[in-house]
Amino acid sequence: MGERTLKLAIVDERALDRECLGQSLIAHGLEMDITLFSSIDMWRSALATNFCGILINVGARDFLHAQLNEELTLLIANYPDLPVIILSDNQNIEQIFAALQIGVRGYIPSTVGIDVCVQAIALALAGGMFISMESLNDIQKLLFKVSQVESKRSQMFTAREQTVIEALRRGKANKIIAFELGLSESTVKVHIRNIMKKLHASNRTEAIYKINAEFE
Incomplete structure (x- = not known):
């Protein structure tokens, strides 16, 4: 039997965006088949278990919004072995924390280049976790600020x-x-x-x- 071909699902309600993203990822070295879907429900109605991962472009939608959060929480709960990767226009630290807390394996800001996006997807599918360097720096600054506040409170x-x-x-x-x-x-x-x-x-x-x- 031949080696199994890896398949990545891309979910984006905007047809042009998902088609451009899929073609760009392949053109920049993502070595797997890509199938495009307009919604998570459309992906679920297909043979969802045939995919090695799912990339969801949430655009400018707020991950802290109950509907989106619940939808992704349910997805991860129902498919615990499936790496879920988020592509987002929102780089708010609270939003990133909320995504990681429910089990998202990668949080890719739309400000990164396509080559970084390819590497981020590969890392998440290999069992790692991706957060952009800019987001990591912001998280480090936030954690430092929190530690300073806690230290000041404990002294007072x-x-x-x-x-x-x-x-x-x-x-x-x-x-x-x-x-x-x-x-x-x-x-x-x-x-x-x-x-x-x-x-x-x-x-x-x-x-x-x-x-x-x-x-x-």
Whole structure:
């Protein structure tokens, strides 16, 4: 028997875009058959198990939008062994994190060249994960900022005060905070007074505002 030909599915609701993308990938060295689909449902109605991966061009659609997120989450859950790769105009870090969290194997920004796109697809299909260098740099900056914020908070507040702060930010009343933390309500009030004093805030509303402004 001959060697099995690899098949990649490309999903894009825009006919011209998906045809140009498919032809460009082949022209730049992607050595596999490509089949084009206008939607995930159209791909699913075909013999979906015959594909080694699926590239979905979401364009400018927001990955954080419930409908798109649910659609891709369901796809990955139903086909756990199928590498899902996203091509997107959106390079928002939160969007990239959301995609990776549900199991996307590659997040390709539309700003990269076609050669990088070919390499990204090959990496994802080989079991790796692709994120652009620009996105990695943004993630590193974000993680550094988060670590600085956490360090500053830990220096300013005790561990218990930080727990109370998170409860305050969620709008919880003193009684609820006391119940959840196993403390007396009077102890919670002491923690809140200490937090307000450290922030030079006159009330809890001002304290929450200053926390959000200082540590976000």
